[in-house]
Amino acid sequence: MSTPEAAITISLTDLEGLIRRVVREAIREELARARTEGASILEDWAHEGPDDRVGDEELLAEALVMSEQYRKDKEGWKHWEAFKSEV
Numbered sequence: 001m002s003t004p005e006a007a008i009t010i011s012l013t014d015l016e017g018l019i020r021r022v023v024r025e026a027i028r029e030e031l032a033r034a035r036t037e038g039a040s041i042l043e044d045w046a047h048e049g050p051d052d053r054v055g056d057e058e059l060l061a062e063a064l065v066m067s068e069q070y071r072k073d074k075e076g077w078k079h080w081e082a083f084k085s086e087v
Helices: 011-038 053-072 080-086
Strands: none
Touching: none
């Protein structure tokens, strides 16, 4: 016996709004969890892996490319304070 399937149509605007809401709620939950745990990411480096200079250089190169893209296209960029006020 198969599970019935349904096709749902949603506009791009509604989909974007839904994704933004889900991400905003997930970030809010993560920030609340981080506050209750008390440990700062700056104090706890357990999440860091072994030294990887090549990987670090690749990440830096990707970050610089992304930074340049954001500088050119201001639509994708928000200041931290504006982002926190939305959350």
